[in-house]
Amino acid sequence: MALDLLSRHCRPLPEGTPPLRGKDLDPYRDALSDRWEIIDEHHLEATFEFDDFLGALAFTNRTGGAAEAEGHHPEIALTWGKATVQIFTHSIDGLSENDFILAARLDTLA
Numbered sequence: 888m889a890l891d892l893l894s895r896h897c898r899p900l901p902e903g904t905p906p907l908r909g910k911d912l913d914p915y916r917d918a919l920s921d922r923w924e925i926i927d928e929h930h931l932e933a934t935f936e937f938d939d940f941l942g943a944l945a946f947t948n949r950t951g952g953a954a955e956a957e958g959h960h961p962e963i964a965l966t967w968g969k970a971t972v973q974i975f976t977h978s979i980d981g982l983s984e985n986d987f988i989l990a991a992r993l994d995t996l997a
Contacts, residue, residue: 890918892991895984897957906981915987920994930975930982931990935997940967949996959989 892915907915908928916925922933937943947965950972954960962973974990976983 890914892918892988895988897959897985897988900976900978900983904979904983906976906979907983912982915984919987919990923990928982930973931986932971932973933990934969934971937968943968943970946970946997950993953992953996954989957989957992959985961989
């Protein structure tokens with residue numbers, strides 16, 4: 888049974904929390920759409936495509952709102968018809984459940 892990431896919210900991590908690695912990533916990856924890639928067990932990356940610049944910009948603005956609401960902020964590269972998003976937890980320099988929660992939210996905004 889896949890994780891229900893949309894029912895969860897990002898939360899502060901206790902000091903010393905290790906990043907998710909190896910098989911611990913599997914249930915989280917399985918809960919996301921295929922657009923998301925795990926890069927070097929360090930961050931998530933996805934490119935969202937749109938018909939024009941304004942569509943990509945509107946998605947970027949919605950992403951900013953969702954990120955602010957969750958208190959978890961991705962890196963976003965905006966160009967004509969595309970927004971590429973990278974997500975990782977800076978405090979642990981790697982992946983946590985928070986990254987997958989935000990990624991699942993962003994899929995609902997596209």
